[in-house]
Amino acid sequence: MTRLSRWIRQPALVAGTVIVLGLVLIALFPGVFAPRDPEAKGRFLLEIGGQVYAAPFPPNVLYPLGSDSEARDLLSRLMYGTRRTLGIAVSIAVVRVALGAGLGVLAGWVGGAAGGWALTLSAVSATFPSLLFAWVIILAIGPGAGFGVFIVALGLTGWAHWTQLLAIAVRRIRALPYMVAAEAVGVPPRTQLLRHVLPNLLPLIIPTLAQEVAAAMLILAELGFLGVFYGERVVINFTELLQQRATPNTLEWGGLLAGTRLEVFRWYWLPLAPAGAFFIAILGFNLLATGLRDALDPATR
Amino acid sequence: MRSGLRFARDVLLRLVLVFLAVSLCAFLTLDRPVLRQLYEATTHFGDYLTHLGRAWGMLGPTVTAAYARSMVLLVSATALGLLLGVPAGLVAGVRSSTWLGRLVAAVSNLGILTPSFLWGLAVMVFFVRYLNRYTGVQWILLRPSEELFDPRTILAPALTLAARPVAYIAHTTAAAIRDELAQDYIRTAHSKGLSRWRVLRGHLWPNAIVTVLAAANASLLFALSSLPVVEFIFSWPGVGLQLLTAILRTDAPLSALLLVSIGLTFVLTSVAVDLLAQRLDPRLRAEEGMG
Numbered sequence: 001m002t003r004l005s006r007w008i009r010q011p012a013l014v015a016g017t018v019i020v021l022g023l024v025l026i027a028l029f030p031g032v033f034a035p036r037d038p039e040a041k042g043r044f045l046l047e048i049g050g051q052v053y054a055a056p057f058p059p060n061v062l063y064p065l066g067s068d069s070e071a072r073d074l075l076s077r078l079m080y081g082t083r084r085t086l087g088i089a090v091s092i093a094v095v096r097v098a099l100g101a102g103l104g105v106l107a108g109w110v111g112g113a114a115g116g117w118a119l120t121l122s123a124v125s126a127t128f129p130s131l132l133f134a135w136v137i138i139l140a141i142g143p144g145a146g147f148g149v150f151i152v153a154l155g156l157t158g159w160a161h162w163t164q165l166l167a168i169a170v171r172r173i174r175a176l177p178y179m180v181a182a183e184a185v186g187v188p189p190r191t192q193l194l195r196h197v198l199p200n201l202l203p204l205i206i207p208t209l210a211q212e213v214a215a216a217m218l219i220l221a222e223l224g225f226l227g228v229f230y231g232e233r234v235v236i237n238f239t240e241l242l243q244q245r246a247t248p249n250t251l252e253w254g255g256l257l258a259g260t261r262l263e264v265f266r267w268y269w270l271p272l273a274p275a276g277a278f279f280i281a282i283l284g285f286n287l288l289a290t291g292l293r294d295a296l297d298p299a300t301r
Numbered sequence: 302m303r304s305g306l307r308f309a310r311d312v313l314l315r316l317v318l319v320f321l322a323v324s325l326c327a328f329l330t331l332d333r334p335v336l337r338q339l340y341e342a343t344t345h346f347g348d349y350l351t352h353l354g355r356a357w358g359m360l361g362p363t364v365t366a367a368y369a370r371s372m373v374l375l376v377s378a379t380a381l382g383l384l385l386g387v388p389a390g391l392v393a394g395v396r397s398s399t400w401l402g403r404l405v406a407a408v409s410n411l412g413i414l415t416p417s418f419l420w421g422l423a424v425m426v427f428f429v430r431y432l433n434r435y436t437g438v439q440w441i442l443l444r445p446s447e448e449l450f451d452p453r454t455i456l457a458p459a460l461t462l463a464a465r466p467v468a469y470i471a472h473t474t475a476a477a478i479r480d481e482l483a484q485d486y487i488r489t490a491h492s493k494g495l496s497r498w499r500v501l502r503g504h505l506w507p508n509a510i511v512t513v514l515a516a517a518n519a520s521l522l523f524a525l526s527s528l529p530v531v532e533f534i535f536s537w538p539g540v541g542l543q544l545l546t547a548i549l550r551t552d553a554p555l556s557a558l559l560l561v562s563i564g565l566t567f568v569l570t571s572v573a574v575d576l577l578a579q580r581l582d583p584r585l586r587a588e589e590g591m592g
Binding site: 126129130131132135136214218221222225226257261264265268271272275278279282283286 | 411414415416417418419422425426429430522525526527528529530533534541544545548556560563
């Protein structure tokens, strides 16, 4: 059985790949898939099923996921916002995995005091809920911070468990017979790390990256719901949030969620459409991570 | 004795590090020149540490009241997580090849993936649209109220906060049960003629319980992560909501104390779970003794 035919038989991998590929295509070519221009405002009044509605319109033939309060198509806005949201999530995941994997390899390979402190740092970081830490960092950075700073700030959360996981994996690989043999014949430590250890960590790191994109999407959704998102720095007044107000003028999925807490009663599509988009993306990346983990695990070959 | 002292030293080190790290985060202001940031962060943080008693005197009642309200939610959510998650996990683990087992596994996986605010919105709509209307009881506060503490208002936020713990505990329990079912001693127990219930109670459960405890600890972290969002949705005046508003107001001492309360809670819970796990599993006690 070839590797490809084996992989096709894994439903999680197939489903995850289809969803993620779909999102990537939409992100790269939103104009091909979106039914309308995301900023195009339609008529303020619309007849749906014999009744006349004012914007925001409920889902109908013209607006499949409904519209916002300025009669802009939500589906088109979500599709055009895929690129920014996906880009932010992937960047955050790369920072997290790089940080976690880097410290994990340090702890597992170097060991000693440096490794001990790496693990202590990860244990302290793991104590802190990601959302709160991200909230503190983002607001400490303040308005007007650049894309890079935003990504690094969110990337500083949620990396701790990968440190511990990779430290264990590196120690396990070091104890394998071929590593002992490599050391015995005098292979330099740096060559051992680059040629033998790191390639064997790839089956662990690649699914981890997919899973971290899903985790980053989750935190972007929760921060967006609380009113913090990249693209438009909105100063949130909680008294204002408790009342109804129009959603901010942004194409990022988290921004589309901001301020929709009480709008779920009258205009349920306003929070549900971006929440649904986040859910599909999180599901897709998690399925991809599960499928990749099973496909790349040597024990299943 | 030596391992006990080392354990105590490790716990104390974690508590001190968590206290310093989370407090320092509250004094971060990264939108200014670096040297100015360092100077201000150092002076404000030093001032906070040296006058901790006075800060606690002024802010203690606020922090304590918010902490108590959040603990009520967290304990309710974790208890619900165990009450619903463990039986669901047992069903999914023992009957993994049946439609019921697969359904429970699929629902628990979906539960882990679903954002908390989505659960919160669904629960809020259900309670406001249906339960409020048919029972005539006000189950949800749409405006924050610190004076009123009506136990009926705990149900909706506790259910929302419990969603991911239930899913995670069910998922982990099912995995632990499936691993144990594959072991030789279970085959031996069945071949001796023991009933399924006796195998579950006498063999499977004692070996899976440590994993379940670890899952409960991890689900507490999920719940802590979701706490600000859930408290925001239901206007529950706990640590999460107070922290969001304190950070927005740049009230650094209050933010620091609230953050420390969360961090220390998690460290102490982790330590308690580790000690309980050692009590329940003699193999962990033996490993600790040798280490």
